[in-house]
Amino acid sequence: MINVLVDTSVWIDFFNPHSTDSEELQKLKSLIYDNKGNAVLCPVVYQEVLQGIREDKNFQEIKSLLAFFPMLEDDFPKVEDTAINLYRSLRKQGITIRKSNDCLIAAYALVNDLPVLFKDRDFEAMANHSALRKF
Secondary structure, eight states: OEEEEEOHHHHHHHHOTTOOOOHHHHHHHHHHHSOSEEEEBOHHHHHHHHHTOOSHHHHHHHHHHHTTSOBOOOOHHHHHHHHHHHHHHHHHTTOOOSOHHHHHHHHHHHHHTOOEEOOOHHHHHHHHHSSOOBO
């Protein structure tokens, strides 16, 4: 069974009843409901998902649901160094990642040798120009 780090962009669609049924959302549903693997969180994704929830009721429900998924808990300086090196490497290639949090999320995947399920152009660039693997 494969572990997959799921980016915030896909979790937002998962928890939004009005989102379109994208390929990425189907993959997440397959991981969760068809037991095809484990959807994994990292602290940055957990924070981004929860801080974007407006309604208190929804916040508590989603927080409870996220508690069922494994959380990556690595040596933060190692993850941070990996994120810094990833960002700098991409900049040298002429690629600028718009949000440094995306490099942190990617770093958790790189440190743990996990593919990432995402719906974000910055992750696409990272997957095309680094060791980051797309799920």
